[in-house]
Amino acid sequence: MAGQTKNTSSTGASDRAPRTFRVWRGDGQGGKFHDYSTEVGEGMVVLDAIHQIQAESAPDLACRWNCKAGKCGSCSAEINGQPRLMCMTRMDQLPPEGPVTVEPMRAFPAIRDLVTDVSHNFRAKKSIKKFSPRKPDAPDGTWRMQQADVDRVQEFRKCIECFLCQDVCHVLRDHHKHEEFVGPRLFVYTAALEMHPLDTENRLGDLKNKHGLGYCNITKCCTKVCPEHITITDNSIIPLKERVVDEFYDPLTRLFRIFKPAK
Amino acid sequence: MEQYQTLEHDVVVIGAGGAGLRAAIEASAAGCTVALVCKSLLGKAHTVMAEGGMAAAMANVDDRDSWKVHFADTMRGGQYLNNWRMAQLHAQEAPARVRELEAWGAVFDRTKDGRILQRNFGGHRYPRLAHVGDRTGLEMIRTLQDHGIHQGIDVFMEMTVVSLLKDGDRVVGALGYDRERGRFRVWKAKAVVLATGGVGKAFRITSNSWEYTGDGHALAYEAGADLLDMEFVQFHPTGMVWPPSVRGILVTEGVRGEGGVLRNKDGRRFMFDDIPDNYKNQTARDEEEGWRYVTGDKNANRPPELLTRDHVARCINREVKAGRGSPHGGVFLDIAWIKEKVANSEEHIKKKLPSMYHQFITLANIDITKVPMEVGPTTHYIMGGVRVDGDTQMSTVPGLFAAGEVAAGLHGANRLGGNSLSDLVVFGKRAGEYAAKWAKEKGAGTTNSAQVEEAMRLALAPFDRGDGGGGGENAFAVQSDLQGTMQDLVGIVRTENEMLRAIEEVGQLKSRAAKVGVSGHREYNPGWHTAIDLHNLLTVSEAIARAAVERKESRGAQFREDFPEKSAECAKFNLILRKGADGQMKVVREPVKPLPSDLQQIIDENK
Numbered sequence: 129m130a131g132q133t134k135n136t137s138s139t140g141a142s143d144r145a146p147r148t149f150r151v152w153r154g155d156g157q158g159g160k161f162h163d164y165s166t167e168v169g170e171g172m173v174v175l176d177a178i179h180q181i182q183a184e185s186a187p188d189l190a191c192r193w194n195c196k197a198g199k200c201g202s203c204s205a206e207i208n209g210q211p212r213l214m215c216m217t218r219m220d221q222l223p224p225e226g227p228v229t230v231e232p233m234r235a236f237p238a239i240r241d242l243v244t245d246v247s248h249n250f251r252a253k254k255s256i257k258k259f260s261p262r263k264p265d266a267p268d269g270t271w272r273m274q275q276a277d278v279d280r281v282q283e284f285r286k287c288i289e290c291f292l293c294q295d296v297c298h299v300l301r302d303h304h305k306h307e308e309f310v311g312p313r314l315f316v317y318t319a320a321l322e323m324h325p326l327d328t329e330n331r332l333g334d335l336k337n338k339h340g341l342g343y344c345n346i347t348k349c350c351t352k353v354c355p356e357h358i359t360i361t362d363n364s365i366i367p368l369k370e371r372v373v374d375e376f377y378d379p380l381t382r383l384f385r386i387f388k389p390a391k
Numbered sequence: 392m393e394q395y396q397t398l399e400h401d402v403v404v405i406g407a408g409g410a411g412l413r414a415a416i417e418a419s420a421a422g423c424t425v426a427l428v429c430k431s432l433l434g435k436a437h438t439v440m441a442e443g444g445m446a447a448a449m450a451n452v453d454d455r456d457s458w459k460v461h462f463a464d465t466m467r468g469g470q471y472l473n474n475w476r477m478a479q480l481h482a483q484e485a486p487a488r489v490r491e492l493e494a495w496g497a498v499f500d501r502t503k504d505g506r507i508l509q510r511n512f513g514g515h516r517y518p519r520l521a522h523v524g525d526r527t528g529l530e531m532i533r534t535l536q537d538h539g540i541h542q543g544i545d546v547f548m549e550m551t552v553v554s555l556l557k558d559g560d561r562v563v564g565a566l567g568y569d570r571e572r573g574r575f576r577v578w579k580a581k582a583v584v585l586a587t588g589g590v591g592k593a594f595r596i597t598s599n600s601w602e603y604t605g606d607g608h609a610l611a612y613e614a615g616a617d618l619l620d621m622e623f624v625q626f627h628p629t630g631m632v633w634p635p636s637v638r639g640i641l642v643t644e645g646v647r648g649e650g651g652v653l654r655n656k657d658g659r660r661f662m663f664d665d666i667p668d669n670y671k672n673q674t675a676r677d678e679e680e681g682w683r684y685v686t687g688d689k690n691a692n693r694p695p696e697l698l699t700r701d702h703v704a705r706c707i708n709r710e711v712k713a714g715r716g717s718p719h720g721g722v723f724l725d726i727a728w729i730k731e732k733v734a735n736s737e738e739h740i741k742k743k744l745p746s747m748y749h750q751f752i753t754l755a756n757i758d759i760t761k762v763p764m765e766v767g768p769t770t771h772y773i774m775g776g777v778r779v780d781g782d783t784q785m786s787t788v789p790g791l792f793a794a795g796e797v798a799a800g801l802h803g804a805n806r807l808g809g810n811s812l813s814d815l816v817v818f819g820k821r822a823g824e825y826a827a828k829w830a831k832e833k834g835a836g837t838t839n840s841a842q843v844e845e846a847m848r849l850a851l852a853p854f855d856r857g858d859g860g861g862g863g864e865n866a867f868a869v870q871s872d873l874q875g876t877m878q879d880l881v882g883i884v885r886t887e888n889e890m891l892r893a894i895e896e897v898g899q900l901k902s903r904a905a906k907v908g909v910s911g912h913r914e915y916n917p918g919w920h921t922a923i924d925l926h927n928l929l930t931v932s933e934a935i936a937r938a939a940v941e942r943k944e945s946r947g948a949q950f951r952e953d954f955p956e957k958s959a960e961c962a963k964f965n966l967i968l969r970k971g972a973d974g975q976m977k978v979v980r981e982p983v984k985p986l987p988s989d990l991q992q993i994i995d996e997n998k
Contacts, residue, residue: 155914171634171755182917183867190915192432194600197640197750199529200435216753239571240915250433250540258541259496270490272505278498282523285498285530286745289434317537324496 144169147219149177151189152231153241162186163227168219174230175203175214178242190241198355201290205242206231211292211353233295246291252310255338256318261326277325284320284364286356289313293350293360299343309340312350312360319364322371332375335368344369393847395566395575397838400426400545401830402823403565403580405552405607408436409528409815410795410822411586412535417823418584419542423830426578427539428547428567430602434536437588437600438815441528442643442746443512444520445816446809447485451502452509453689456517458482462990463997465810467669468514468699469774469803470947470957471994472620472965475986476781477801481810481817488816489521497534499523511648511685513697514807516673516997518687525643525746531812550576552606553923554846555583555614555791556838562614562791563836566846570920573913575847579838581830584784584822585611585777585793590624590931592870592924594770595878598630598641604924605931607797611777612930616786618968619799619981621775621931622938623948625806626883628703630769632721637754639769642724642747644808646764647696649743650685651726652678653707654763655715661722662695665706670698682732701805701948704768708883711767721767727760736760768883772811773931774802774948775938778967784822790829790836794822804947853922856908863908866921873900873928881936886953887943893936901929933976938966941978 144167153162166180175193182189193203196215203214208222208229222228236244266272293312299305310318318335321327335341348361358364374381402418404411407429415427429436448461461482466473489507493499499521500508509518523530540546552567556577564579587607591599612618629642647653655661666674674692675681681694696703707722717723726744730736737760741748744759751757751764777786777793779800784792795815802810856863880893904926909919944958945951964980971977986994 169635172636173754176636183865187865187867187909187918188911188916190917194431194435194602195437195440196600196637197440198753199526199746200431200439200600202431202435218754218756243571243915246432253537254540258537261494261496264494270493270506273498273501274505275501278501281498282500285523285533286526287533288439288529289533321496324498327496 147177148227149181150227150229151178151181151241153189154238155240156238159238161229161231172219173215174207174217174219174228177219177228178214178230190243192243199288201288204233204290204292204295206233206295211295213290213292213355216355233291235295235297235301236291248306249289249291249294249311249313252314253317255310256314256321257329257331257334259321259324259327260329262328271326273325280363281320281324283358284316286358287313287316288356290355292353292355296349296353298347298349299340305340305343309343312344312365314339315341315344315368316358316360316364319368322368332372336372336376341365341368341372393575393844393851395577395843395847397577397579398426399579400424401580402426402582402584402826403428403578404584404586404823405565406436406586406588406795406797407433407546408438408586408588408795409531409535409812410819411436411584412532412539413816413819414584414586414794414823414826415544416535416539416542417820418827419544421824421827423827425544426547426580427544428550428552428565428578430549430551430570432548433546434532436532437602438528438532438812440598440600440641441531441812442525442641443645443648444510444522444527444809445485445489445531445812446512446515446519446807447489447521447813448482448519449486449489449507449509449521451506453517456519459993460516460997461485461519463994464515465801465807466803466994468805468807470805471803471962472947472983473803474781474800475984475990477818479990480781480821481801481814484817485813488813488820492531492534492816495534495538497530499530510645511693511697512808513644513647513703514699515809520809522645524742525645525744527812531816547576551920551923552610553850554842555610556842557614558836558838560615561789561836564838566843568850570915573916573919577838577843579835581833581835582790582792582826584826585791585797586795586819586822587797589773589796590928590935591770593873593877593928593932593935594882595874596630596639597770598627598639599770605927606924607793608776608934609927609930611786611788611791611793612934612968612970614788614791615970616788616791617778618934619775619778619965620803620938621773621934621968622942622966623774623804624770624935625700625772625774625948626704626768627771628700628707628768629724629766631755632717632765632767633719633755640750640754641769641771642764642766643744646724646726646744646747648685649726649740650682650729650732651696651724652694652728653696653703654723654725655710656717656723657715661710661715662698662703662706666695666698667702674698699805700808701950704883705950707766707768717765719765721765723763724766725763727762772796772806774804774806775799775935782821783825784818785825785829790833792822792826794818804949850923853907853909853919856906857910864903864906866907866909866918866925869900869903869907870921870925870928873897873925873932876900877932877935881932881939883950885939885949885951887940890936890940894933894940897929897933897936904929934968937976937978938968941966
């Protein structure tokens with residue numbers, strides 16, 4: 129079977145070899161990398177190594193995790209400089225030589241070791257107008273929606289809120305525009321609401337004026353790091369930008385608005 | 392003296408998975424101030440792991456379905472030890488809870504005429520599971536979360552509750568600490584809702600995350616509440632078995648619902664070899680009929696892969712023990728074979744089972760559209776929990792409510808797949824509603840500072856034994872030994888002698904846990920958190936083992952090698968565990984409440 133080469137025991141006890149992990153430790157005041165050596169074996173992911181280090185030599189090493197299956201989005205970190213989920217990064221995907229560096233997401237304030245303050249994302253979400261469906265219009269008091277009409281929204285709703293897209297976005301990471309820019313995750317969220325077949329709310333004014341959609345210059349870094357493979361830029365951000373342009377900058381619409389004020 | 396902050400709310404909900412969020416939304420909508428306290432970040436709770444779907448008799452795909460059939464299926468699955476009132480309410484109210492999620496923004500997969508699509512699942516007579524691919528739990532939690540954040544609920548993330556506070560008999564609040572800094576907080580409340588999920592971390596191989604340490608079970612037990620049906624632990628038949636580090640991670644039943652078949656190393660579909668009598672006339676006679684069933688033929692019966700989870704898990708166990716397993720100690724689960732039946736099967740599988748595809752390609756380097764998976768049983772769910780009133784979800788302790796996995800009753804001796812997500816919202820809503828009602832009627836109680844101080848002292852004691860006290864026991868080592876004991880001695884196949892040994896070992900582990908030492912600071916200190924979790928894990932482990940010894944039969948999720956058959960005598964009682972006046976755990980037989988004649992008739996008509 130693919131991927132199963134030498135080791136056929138069910139314990140995976142063979143083929144284990146020591147490996148150095150260079151883990152950032154510190155808090156909001158600062159910190160530095162510490163080297164830990166632990167044995168890694170077949171099929172292991174980086175989160176397994178972090179857990180082993182906790183159990184063997186650093187019981188107070190802080191990290192978030194939950195499902196260990198890429199579904200909850202808790203264990204985001206930067207591994208060898210790349211934003212990734214620790215639970216979905218197999219050791220055999222990393223270069224075989226040299227230490228593996230593990231550090232917290234850099235776009236968010238450090239709290240302790242690999243744990244960062246991601247509260248920005250929760251505050252930003254609250255500032256987005258909630259789902260507001262039209263009145264039920266099917267005879268049974270619900271709605272009808274075709275699968276083809278919800279495919280796109282379902283793509284956005286795959287998001288596990290790992291915030292890796294936020295971490296890699298230069299508007300947040302380098303320019304620290306957290307107060308003016310909600311970030312790619314929240315654009316995906318807004319797009320899911322705006323493109324929901326039942327939704328009646330209009331969020332375009334907020335996108336332009338409050339949520340900083342214009343700061344995004346479509347470098348597509350967010351799409352590249354998304355563990356759910358959501359095409360963040362092409363499918364959510366660009367269509368939102370187009371809608372904002374249509375709403376606020378289209379000459380015909382502007383002319384029209386002289387007679388009919390915008391909502 | 393250790394300081395603490397005091398907050399006051401009408402209702403405190405502990406746990407923010409599907410049940411906790413739904414309870415908080417309901418209590419808040421009823422006009423109560425609500426605190427929602429959770430161990431992780433909001434939206435990360437174990438509900439995100441639920442894959443297959445949410446059972447509700449909406450009859451969108453098969454119009455023969457109704458709440459009555461769903462009720463009968465649930466009772467049969469639970470081997471008639473269920474709280475029948477809960478099974479009735481659940482079957483009746485689940486469709487409204489699904490439609491409510493849609494009204495709050497959930498986007499379920501659709502039928503051709505634009506309604507909510509429903510899929511087949513083990514033990515359900517008709518296609519009944521509303522779903523979103525294989526990520527239904529994520530859809531549910533995100534919908535509740537995104538609705539809830541606009542309700543004015545005070546959310547306390549990454550906080551652990553260590554003790555419930557009482558005023559006489561009544562629960563009037565909770566003490567906890569924030570995991571970020573280790574500072575204590577008291578939430579004073581008129582009513583408390585437990586929605587803390589399950590106990591999977593008591594076992595070595597489990598689909599559950601670190602959060603599943605039986606906190607709510609132990610909090611309720613210590614507060615004097617009855618626990619019920621603790622012997623019934625569900626081992627899901629299909630967890631990953633390779634690579635070692637992901638052993639136990641769930642492989643959704645949806646794979647089998649979409650046509651996946653189980654084979655041993657000889658290629659035999661061994662599930663056809665052992666079909667229980669009470670399911671014989673609802674099971675396919677051959678492979679062809681099984682395929683017709685999963686592709687929607689209403690005249691076909693389900694393939695034996697979709698029998699109840701306990702049965703499938705034992706059959707897999709048997710194949711492995713007989714030396715007919717796969718290379719890494721499981722059996723083969725094959726969905727790739729449908730290429731014989733379906734054009735463009737690779738795309739079809741990726742569309743129907745996207746996260747399974749993703750999980751296997753990433754973690755195991757296996758393309759499930761091309762080759763079979765290797766799977767084996769994994770500890771998945773506990774049917775037992777806090778004994779509650781079927782209508783109100785109040786425990787035997789006034790002011791303390793419970794909903795979701797931490798509550799017992801709905802599932803009896805075994806839970807059907809898909810009945811968990813619906814359980815969360817049906818009874819989460821009820822718990823929130825009745826907690827709010829209780830809060831309004833009873834007003835505030837008084838918390839006792841001596842209780843708070845004693846609980847803080849106990850929580851901090853591991854630090855005294857750590858750096859300053861010579862080290863003490865390692866919390867991770869004690870937890871790991873406990874997991875070994877439960878896995879090996881109180882697992883999928885049980886015997887009296889092994890379980891008595893487990894009870895003895897749990898006793899010894901308790902002594903070791905009392906000596907656990909923790910070093911370092913209080914900020915996100917996993918060693919300290921594990922030390923606190925240990926107490927809860929030991930309590931639920933003892934409860935599981937004691938109840939399992941007392942039930943001298945095989946029924947539902949419990950299989951006893953020394954009593955391999957059902958016993959008519961044991962059908963007459965549920966088992967209750969409570970803390971005796973001497974501080975020891977007591978096991979008490981509680982007679983099963985007789986079914987009202989109208990419900991009995993429904994069961995007879997659906998036999």
